[in-house]
Amino acid sequence: MIRTVQAGSFLRGVVQCPGDKSISHRYAMLAALARGESEIRNFAGSQDCRSTLRCLGGLGVKIRVGEEAIHISGGGIHGLQAPAGPLDAGNSGTTLRLLSGILAGQPFQSVLAGDESLSRRPMGRIIQPLSLMGARIESEEGGLPPLRIHGGSLRGIRYALPVASAQVKSCILFAGLYAKGTTSVEEKVVTRDHTEIALTQFGATIRRQENWIEVEPEPDLRALRLDVPADLSGAAFFMVAAALVPGSDVLLPGVGLNPTRRILIDYLSGAGVNVSLENESNRAGEARGDLRIRYNPDLLGKRLPPIRAELVAALIDEIPVLSILGSQAGGLEISDARELRIKESDRIAAICSNLRAMGAELEEHPDGLAVVGGQRLRGADIETLGDHRIAMAFTVAGLVADGQTRVHRAECADVSFPGFYEALAGLRRPD
Ligand code: S3P
Numbered sequence: 001m002i003r004t005v006q007a008g009s010f011l012r013g014v015v016q017c018p019g020d021k022s023i024s025h026r027y028a029m030l031a032a033l034a035r036g037e038s039e040i041r042n043f044a045g046s047q048d049c050r051s052t053l054r055c056l057g058g059l060g061v062k063i064r065v066g067e068e069a070i071h072i073s074g075g076g077i078h079g080l081q082a083p084a085g086p087l088d089a090g091n092s093g094t095t096l097r098l099l100s101g102i103l104a105g106q107p108f109q110s111v112l113a114g115d116e117s118l119s120r121r122p123m124g125r126i127i128q129p130l131s132l133m134g135a136r137i138e139s140e141e142g143g144l145p146p147l148r149i150h151g152g153s154l155r156g157i158r159y160a161l162p163v164a165s166a167q168v169k170s171c172i173l174f175a176g177l178y179a180k181g182t183t184s185v186e187e188k189v190v191t192r193d194h195t196e197i198a199l200t201q202f203g204a205t206i207r208r209q210e211n212w213i214e215v216e217p218e219p220d221l222r223a224l225r226l227d228v229p230a231d232l233s234g235a236a237f238f239m240v241a242a243a244l245v246p247g248s249d250v251l252l253p254g255v256g257l258n259p260t261r262r263i264l265i266d267y268l269s270g271a272g273v274n275v276s277l278e279n280e281s282n283r284a285g286e287a288r289g290d291l292r293i294r295y296n297p298d299l300l301g302k303r304l305p306p307i308r309a310e311l312v313a314a315l316i317d318e319i320p321v322l323s324i325l326g327s328q329a330g331g332l333e334i335s336d337a338r339e340l341r342i343k344e345s346d347r348i349a350a351i352c353s354n355l356r357a358m359g360a361e362l363e364e365h366p367d368g369l370a371v372v373g374g375q376r377l378r379g380a381d382i383e384t385l386g387d388h389r390i391a392m393a394f395t396v397a398g399l400v401a402d403g404q405t406r407v408h409r410a411e412c413a414d415v416s417f418p419g420f421y422e423a424l425a426g427l428r429r430p431d
Contacts, residue, residue: 003410003421005398006379010247010295011427017235019044019228020256021416023286025052025094026170026198027226029102031072032061032080033177034202036223041069042254043228046416051090055099055112058083077177077221082108086146089114091344091386091415094167096145097126098195101171104135105178106151113146117344117386123147126171129159133175133183156181156217163339164313166191169213176215177204184214189313192260197285201226229256229288233317234417236264237392240321241424242293243273244328244400249294250427253279257287263314265291267322271329272299303330303373312337320393323351323371327360328400331373338367344415345387354382354394358401379403388415395424 024044029052031038043049053063053070060081062073080102089096089112096112100123103110113119124143131137136150156179161168169185173195176183188211196213199206201224205216235252242248257265257280269275274296280289304326307315312334315322319340326332340347352364355371357380362371379401384391386409395413398405413420 001411003407009428013427014251017230020231024049030202032056033077034074034221034223035076037073038223039225041227043070048092051092052095055087086111097167101174103149104130104175154179156183158184160186164189170195236318241396252291304332306333309336320389324397326371333370334368345385350390377401379405382407386412
């Protein structure tokens with residue numbers, strides 16, 4: 001499907017962003033391993049989280065999806081059943097990588113597969129530590145999905161993560177629930193810690209000592225009532241849009257403000273974006289609050305702070321839309337971001353080719369890009385490659401471009417943000 005977008009009016013109003021995708025995956029998986037029925041409100045309706053539910057269903061977990069909440073009945077960490085066929089993770093790397101950790105500890109075989117994009121993404125990063133723990137995993141050449149996981153008795157390992165990845169960290173911690181002895185993971189760069197928080201809430205024993213995270217096996221996980229905060233990574237598109245479109249004033253209620261993710265807010269404020277925060281609270285260890293973003297013309301001349309290693313891990317999903325912001329503010333340099341090349345698409349290439357199609361000047365590097373600031377973009381055909389964050393980032397670009405922007409395969413936004421285009425349309429007023 002092609003969506004067209006053009007400049008034309010300020011953005012005003014309220015957007016209720018979907019439930020946080022990362023947190024929803026983790027709550028669903030842990031609820032499936034807990035004893036009893038968990039209730040999860042504001043669970044992400046995104047395709048990725050539906051993939052997690054589908055896979056859990058394939059493992060015999062009872063799930064009821066209601067209007068306000070989903071209910072998941074688990075039978076304890078040993079309560080999963082052997083699947084009748086391959087489990088389909090769709091487009092979702094988080095589903096495939098996190099679930100692999102759980103499946104590595106099961107006394108049965110399972111096959112985890114994904115769509116065309118996921119089938120090109122490297123799984124060696126989880127196969128290696130899970131094999132050290134004693135699992136046997138077969139993959140396609142180069143460590144690509146589908147994965148055939150022969151689960152079994154695992155042993156705890158001490159493992160230093162070779163890449164800054166919350167997915168790999170979480171995979172190992174989940175496998176650690178089934179291991180003999182303690183499992184420890186070292187991360188040199190801090191990544192999102194939703195797994196650690198959720199494990200604690202469900203009743204696992206988990207400790208952080210400096211850069212090491214340790215988990216103890218065989219916990220008796222208890223069912224919980226939970227409420228997922230709105231997704232900050234989805235909110236980011238509206239934050240940048242409101243920052244760039246003159247006259248805008250947008251409120252984003254109940255957005256997740258976990259310290260490992262809210263770096264985005266500090267980054268944007270530091271860059272001159274007018275962001276304010278109200279009604280901060282904390283539920284089940286996850287902070288949340290209402291964000292309000294108002295247009296600020298002073299932003300436009302300012303160079304954005306460079307994004308390097310530590311910031312890359314914290315802003316990994318926001319880089320596409322921050323690149324658009326950089327092209328309108330005073331420029332942006334991104335380095336140490338090779339990981340972006342192996343996301344749902346090669347995001348460095350996708351950002352560069354689409355910005356160029358809009359007439360922007362920039363340099364592409366193997367590990368990042370440098371975009372020149374203060375550029376007048378022109379409407380163009382955007383090749384999203386079916387990547388949700390590219391589709392939404394370039395829809396935002398279209399709001400400040402001359403003429404019409406045509407976003408191809410636009411429906412991929414549903415992977416993380418169903419209703420994205422409708423929410424944006426709801427904020428627009430005629431000039
Ligand atoms: C995620 C971690 C990040 C992020 C992805 C979600 C998670 O991936 O890009 O969208 O929920 O753990 P990596 O861990 O591969 O960096």
